[in-house]
Amino acid sequence: MSETGLETQVSDLTFASKAGALNVNISFVKDVSEIQLAKNDSMLMIGKSKDLKLVQHSHLSSVLTKLQIPANWYNESINYLCPQKKTDEDTPKPANGNTVSWLNKLVINTISGKFSRNNTPSRAHLISKIVKSNCFSENQVILIACERRNAVASACAVARSFPLYTSKTNDSKKQRNVAVSFLFTDNLTSGSINPTDDEVKCFNAVAESVRLTAKIVDTPCAEMTTNNFLDEIKRVAKDLGLEPMVIEGEELNNRGFGGLYNVGKAALHPPKLVVLSNLKPQAKRTIAWVGKGIVYDTGGLCIKSRAGMCGMKQDCGGAAGVLGAFYTAVKLGFEDNLHAVFCLAENAVGPNAYRPDDIIKLYSGKTVEITNTDAEGRVVLGDGVAYARKDLKADIIVDMATLTGAQGAATGKYHAAVLTNSEKWESACVDASKLCADLCYPLVFSPELHFSEFNSEVADMKNSVSNPSNAASACAGLFIHSHIGPKYDGIWIHLDIASPVSDGDRATGFGVALLNSLFGDSSLNSAFKLLGPTTTLPLKNEETESDD
Structure with missing residues (x-):
């Protein structure tokens, strides 16, 4: 030069x-x-x-x-x-x-x-x-x-x-x-x-939320127990002028949340179901974001190896992403009813730990035979999505979780796996992910072919598949879907973010941008409206087949 x-x-x-x-x-x-x-x-x-x-x-x-x-x-x-x-x-x-x-x-x-x-x-x-x-x-x-x-x-x-x-x-x-x-x-x-001023407000809000999400995921369990996670939720709630609803410990068991209670009952700090709600009188739809918040996953009695256990502080990435996304959405203005549901627990080893062969009843009313205590994420989310359907009356339920190692094999380290009962929403997820760079790619949705993997002789289902080589990541999502119930005609979306939750040893804050972009048409902020769906997406699952 x-x-x-x-x-x-x-x-x-x-x-x-x-x-x-x-x-x-x-x-x-x-x-x-x-x-x-x-x-x-x-x-x-x-x-x-x-x-x-x-x-x-x-x-x-x-x-x-x-x-x-x-x-x-x-x-x-x-x-x-x-x-x-x-x-x-x-x-x-x-x-x-x-x-x-x-x-x-x-x-x-x-x-x-x-x-x-x-x-x-x-x-x-x-x-x-x-x-x-x-x-x-x-x-x-x-x-x-x-x-x-x-x-x-x-x-x-x-x-x-x-x-x-x-x-x-x-x-x-x-x-x-x-x-x-x-x-x-x-x-x-x-x-x-x-x-514009509106766009600058968006950039600052989403940056704050991405860093908050990553901080929670990066923090070791000794400093990010279920109690500490609740404190983070309370800080966000206070900033937004909201009050969280909390069900924890023995109250979970008394009220029928058998999945969340059993997974977390062996830990020093009790499991919790926490809900933040932002309600609008003129809302046209009710949306629930449900996050898996396993603050540490030892694998339970089906204990992980040393190498497999390191990094399991990241198993709360779904709940952390939901918290960050909710904070951004409400802070920028959201015109529909929005709920954030946090399923918080530590999958610990102890005298009171749940065991393989235990049969537990989830909030859906269905019984589950435990065959792998390390398949706990789907169990706590089963309670979370059932609550979103039964109590929150959600038209759209999105669950987000660091659910399976199989996700990385299926869609890689950059793309989350998306599983949904709606083809139109599947396309919307992929389109939104490209615009916001929280990438995702579809898994095969075929319950009639895959749910038999959970067949049990003594309960409604097992919690782990009989053949790990048969679409294991999709099957894990189908387990969660089963607890919404067959009569649910709304939209269900499952996001498995096990690999993109981190890049090396650092969390990425994944999910904040994806959820806000996917529901950008409900945002009052111009930056997310630009990324949101350009056509009206259905509130009813139009793909249910009948036996005519």
């Missing part, structure tokens, strides 16, 4: 210092010109080549001047990263594109614009990797050039790059400040290149 005109005295400049991803305050702003920066601060620009080439120096002149970035260096860098010739753009590049840097004060990184039909157009997973590897200075600006529809996915990608939980003793306690903004390249001609 030519250095013509770069007469700035380099001796007067210093490199922006490398910084960490912990103890970070994130804020989304409308325009980068609003941000107060010093010459030792830094900026990270991310975008596809086609988007970055549209970002002119004039869009960023105030920031670049504060950071002492020469104008001609910026222009030549954009020309280098984003060639004008089509033939140059077609040259193979790494997935995370190319990068240039001016003393780490301005890092410009292109990401690949190519994506397959089952990936997100935002390429949000690449954004997270880039942000994590480019943390510089005490104050940093992140600017993302993208189309407006990709902004929510990109905001979540930035948020999950800065986890909240840590017990490291040698980390600096000094807080870093990261300000994030967008330039929308599909609105350059209309002049609406910056987010």
Whole structure:
């Protein structure tokens, strides 16, 4: 690259210092010109080549001047990263594109614009990797050039790059400040290149919720017992002006929640069913999000191996995702009735632990023969979805859980598995997942072929399959579905997030964006409305067959 005109005295400049991803305050702003920066601060620009080439120096002149970035260096860098010739753009590049840097004060990184039909157009997973590897200075600006529809996915990608939980003793306690903004390249001609106030409110809310969800999942059980999880729910409820309904301990057993009670009765801290409700007088539908909240899963008496048990603090990822999603939905405004149901328990080993061969009655009234105490998630969710149907009268029930290891084999580490009794809602889940980057892909829904895996001689069903090679992840979902009852004609959606709940040793905050995007047509926020279904989806399951 030519250095013509770069007469700035380099001796007067210093490199922006490398910084960490912990103890970070994130804020989304409308325009980068609003941000107060010093010459030792830094900026990270991310975008596809086609988007970055549209970002002119004039869009960023105030920031670049504060950071002492020469104008001609910026222009030549954009020309280098984003060639004008089509033939140059077609040259193979790494997935995370190319990068240039001016003393780490301005890092410009292109990401690949190519994506397959089952990936997100935002390429949000690449954004997270880039942000994590480019943390510089005490104050940093992140600017993302993208189309407006990709902004929510990109905001979540930035948020999950800065986890909240840590017990490291040698980390600096000094807080870093990261300000994030967008330039929308599909609105350059209309002049609406910056987010609206409503969109900024969305980005801040969803980022807060993603980080909250990830924090709960990252926190070890010694600090995130069922009591601690309840405290997190109460904090969210207080912020939203709501009061949680709690059923716990022996009261669960007395009221017929045999699944949740038996799974959690051996633990020091009692199992709980917790419900948050946001009711609207003019609601057109009632929605229940049900989350599996196993704060630790030893496997019970069918105990896991050492290697298999490590990481089981993440088994509350479904409930954590529901809490984060509910917080975002209500904070931004939600026009329909929305319930969040949390099935909280610790699957512990002890004298009072439930056993293989035990027969327990769930809230649905059905009996279950326990053949595997490590298949506990479906048992607690059986109670949760039955409550959503019987007591909450939900038209749509969504359960979300880190349910099976088989999910990873079926749909991989990035895509949650979706199982539903409605083909239209199945398509809606996949479409919403691509827009928000909480990806999902369908499992086969065929109860008449698969539910026989749970046949029992002494109870209504067993809790684990006889043949693990026969669609095990789908079968686990069908177990949950069976406790809604055959007469339920509403919509049921099951999301198995066992693999995408984490990336390496860190939680991803999965589920917050997916649930809010899937029900974006109920949101009062423009950013989620943009991602929501464009047609009215059914409230009744239209696929039930009759024996005519």
